[in-house]
Amino acid sequence: MAIPVIDFSKLNGEERAKTLALIDKCCEEWGFFQLVNHGIPEELLERVKNVSSEFYKLEREENFKTSTPVKMLNELVESGSSGKVESVDWEDIFLLSDSNEWPSQTPGFRETMGEYRGELKNLALKVMEVMDENLGLPKGYIKKAFNGGEEDTAFFGTKVSHYPPCPHPEMVNGLRAHTDAGGVVLLFQDDQVHGLQILKDGEWIDVQPMKNSIVINTGDQIEVLSNGRYKSVWHRVLALRDGNRRSVASFYNPSYKATIAPAQQLVEKSNKEANQHYPRFVFGDYMSVYTEQKFLPKEPRFQAVKAK
Numbered sequence: 001m002a003i004p005v006i007d008f009s010k011l012n013g014e015e016r017a018k019t020l021a022l023i024d025k026c027c028e029e030w031g032f033f034q035l036v037n038h039g040i041p042e043e044l045l046e047r048v049k050n051v052s053s054e055f056y057k058l059e060r061e062e063n064f065k066t067s068t069p070v071k072m073l074n075e076l077v078e079s080g081s082s083g084k085v086e087s088v089d090w091e092d093i094f095l096l097s098d099s100n101e102w103p104s105q106t107p108g109f110r111e112t113m114g115e116y117r118g119e120l121k122n123l124a125l126k127v128m129e130v131m132d133e134n135l136g137l138p139k140g141y142i143k144k145a146f147n148g149g150e151e152d153t154a155f156f157g158t159k160v161s162h163y164p165p166c167p168h169p170e171m172v173n174g175l176r177a178h179t180d181a182g183g184v185v186l187l188f189q190d191d192q193v194h195g196l197q198i199l200k201d202g203e204w205i206d207v208q209p210m211k212n213s214i215v216i217n218t219g220d221q222i223e224v225l226s227n228g229r230y231k232s233v234w235h236r237v238l239a240l241r242d243g244n245r246r247s248v249a250s251f252y253n254p255s256y257k258a259t260i261a262p263a264q265q266l267v268e269k270s271n272k273e274a275n276q277h278y279p280r281f282v283f284g285d286y287m288s289v290y291t292e293q294k295f296l297p298k299e300p301r302f303q304a305v306k307a308k
């Protein structure tokens, strides 16, 4: 079984209706799909790959050797245990946002990633408009909901991750299973080294590496806005003995101040209370709960913010 692949350029032609329907089906049944012909220049994607790898080598690799996951795994191996390190992930991450300080030693990193983030933010907005249309919501509904009614206060972050080779992949996770907290995630994953898997009908399946595709997945807030029609899906990254997997994930998330609730158009009119499957809450409150419970089932998180 492979994650569906969608030609995004077909939205602009004769096959628009068919493509919209395909994306709708992917959002409903998969929570994950890969976009090709998405409009991000290949030349830019090649540069992103190069500067991300260079950045890891120059500014991260040495520190990873003495990082917490490495120390914890070594201790477990030395103790002779056959257990697993469950509280950390075998990954190196760096977050880029509009407001934090970016690495500067790697030539071209800042410029390339700045350009990439601009392109990806536009793609996120296009994907959200497709979801608006498929859900029967006014154009720009999701964007507006995430901005808390103001202009451009949503959070757009980019996480540059590496999953270095692991001597005991059976004893640690690359990234523990979770659903994403926010809105729409756009992932540019390694096209050589696999490792990302989603839980589909009770089975873990690979998100197959594909050159220069962008993997889209929906987070918990899209599940809430859509009143459960689009579900956020469990995914994880395996630690592997060989290969240093690279991924660059960009998140279009609500502003911490935004109030999130199911779109009223999607709550059946007859018995509104019973048919609204999620509470109304402030996204910042949800994030406080998520930070503590990221690797646990999502349903209690919705209950926790409901009680606030």
Ligand SMILES: O=C(O)CCC(=O)C(=O)O
Pocket: 159, 161, 175, 180, 187, 189, 196, 235, 236, 237, 247, 249
């Ligand atoms: O690195 C990946 O492929 C997935 C990352 C991820 O799931 C996350 O950052 O939440």
